[in-house]
Amino acid sequence: MKDSKNFPELKNDNVLRAARGEPVDRVPVWVMRQAGRYLPEFQEVRKQHDFFTVCRTPELACEVTMQPLRRFDLDASIIFSDILVIPQAFGMTVEMHPGVGPVFPEPLKTPADLAKLTPDGAVDRLKYVGEALTMMRHMLEGRVPLLGFTGAPWTLMGYMIEGGGSKTMSKAKAWLSDYTEDAKKLLAMLTSAIVDYLEMQVKSGAQMLQVFESSAEHLTKDDFMKWSMPYLKEINDKLKQRLIEQNIPLVPMTIFAKGAGHSLAEQATLGYEVISLDWTVDPLEARKQVGPNITLQGNLDPQDLYKTPEEVRELATVMVRKFGKSRYIANLGHGITPQTPIVSMEVLVDAVHKAL
Numbered sequence: 001m002k003d004s005k006n007f008p009e010l011k012n013d014n015v016l017r018a019a020r021g022e023p024v025d026r027v028p029v030w031v032m033r034q035a036g037r038y039l040p041e042f043q044e045v046r047k048q049h050d051f052f053t054v055c056r057t058p059e060l061a062c063e064v065t066m067q068p069l070r071r072f073d074l075d076a077s078i079i080f081s082d083i084l085v086i087p088q089a090f091g092m093t094v095e096m097h098p099g100v101g102p103v104f105p106e107p108l109k110t111p112a113d114l115a116k117l118t119p120d121g122a123v124d125r126l127k128y129v130g131e132a133l134t135m136m137r138h139m140l141e142g143r144v145p146l147l148g149f150t151g152a153p154w155t156l157m158g159y160m161i162e163g164g165g166s167k168t169m170s171k172a173k174a175w176l177s178d179y180t181e182d183a184k185k186l187l188a189m190l191t192s193a194i195v196d197y198l199e200m201q202v203k204s205g206a207q208m209l210q211v212f213e214s215s216a217e218h219l220t221k222d223d224f225m226k227w228s229m230p231y232l233k234e235i236n237d238k239l240k241q242r243l244i245e246q247n248i249p250l251v252p253m254t255i256f257a258k259g260a261g262h263s264l265a266e267q268a269t270l271g272y273e274v275i276s277l278d279w280t281v282d283p284l285e286a287r288k289q290v291g292p293n294i295t296l297q298g299n300l301d302p303q304d305l306y307k308t309p310e311e312v313r314e315l316a317t318v319m320v321r322k323f324g325k326s327r328y329i330a331n332l333g334h335g336i337t338p339q340t341p342i343v344s345m346e347v348l349v350d351a352v353h354k355a356l
């Protein structure tokens with residue numbers, strides 16, 4: 001399978017080795033949303049093309065995926081796309097409004113709206129992501145591993161019901177209590193599509209996968225156990241089972257459940273190789289919670305990148321020394337934000353590589 005596309009041999013595999021608990025040459029680092037609006041060259045592309053056009057056009061997706069790698073000595077690339085391509089593949093309209101974020105003109109209002117969704121064949125409508133991954137593997141020439149990703153069921157359900165970002169998730173939470181069976185049906189539908197989607201990503205060339213449960217922060221610990229964890233486990237279990245059945249080498253899996261620092265010990269039981277931490281969690285405490293056999297990723301506060309270069313260097317160095325060189329991938333605690341100075345990224349990457 002791996003050779004069927006004749007991908008170039010991987011040179012810097014530190015991220016994959018860290019994920020598997022093997023020794024690394026240097027602490028690897030990449031950044032969530034590393035291809036994004038803080039880069040002027042990204043803004044140039046966005047002036048000419050709508051956000052989802054970039055996602056759907058492999059040449060454009062690969063160009064913006066490559067942009068941060070031209071500037072910084074990063075140890076991984078992540079394919080340019082969005083978690084909301086799954087709701088789109090289910091037949092929902094999603095628009096990206098600059099300065100606002102994603103907008104669904106027709107969100108799910110009542111359980112009757114579930115009948116309008118078209119989950120059958122969703123993965124076929126996401127083939128463009130696979131094409132971008134395959135093209136990107138060649139474009140990278142083996143420089144660093146290529147990561148794929150997906151949104152997790154609860155996070156996607158939230159956007160589909162709220163119709164965009166939400167401070168409270170009041171409507172999505174109302175589904176959990178008022179339409180419990182339908183909420184379960186929707187989460188199961190999403191879980192199944194996510195497994196298909198990740199399988200396709202691996203077959204297309206993704207060398208590691210991250211599952212974004214960004215809206216975990218809205219759930220109590222009890223609700224996280226009930227409405228997120230079982231689906232996260234099913235995604236990891238089913239995907240691995242499918243890859244094994246087809247004799248396809250497994251790829252490391254990362255779970256990023258933002259705001260779920262209350263459940264690190266529980267997350268460590270899910271079967272994911274890597275747990276990505278938001279900035280609210282102390283590295284030493286996180287290590288205590290997950291034990292020695294899980295890789296940790298994170299967790300600098302993205303707002304720290306607005307400090308002086310000297311402060312950024314100091315904060316990154318302290319962070320890396322707390323996590324240590326074993327089973328650790330440096331990253332931010334969430335996506336990099338649009339006004340971040342370029343120099344902060346340069347300093348962050350350099351500081352991580354020099355810290356140990």
Ligand SMILES: Cc1c2[nH]c(c1CCC(=O)O)Cc1[nH]c(c(CCC(=O)O)c1C)Cc1[nH]c(c(CCC(=O)O)c1C)Cc1[nH]c(c(C)c1CCC(=O)O)C2
Binds near residue numbers: 080081
């Ligand atoms: C919740 C979520 C989304 N998308 C994503 C998540 C999970 C991570 C997280 O919690 O931030 C994931 C995502 N979105 C994007 C990537 C690309 C890969 C990368 O470089 O990390 C990834 C991994 C590009 C993007 N996705 C988006 C942008 C900026 C939009 C633009 O270019 O106009 C980028 C580069 C837009 C987006 N997409 C989404 C939102 C809420 C927004 C608006 C928020 C904002 O404005 O910062 C949905």
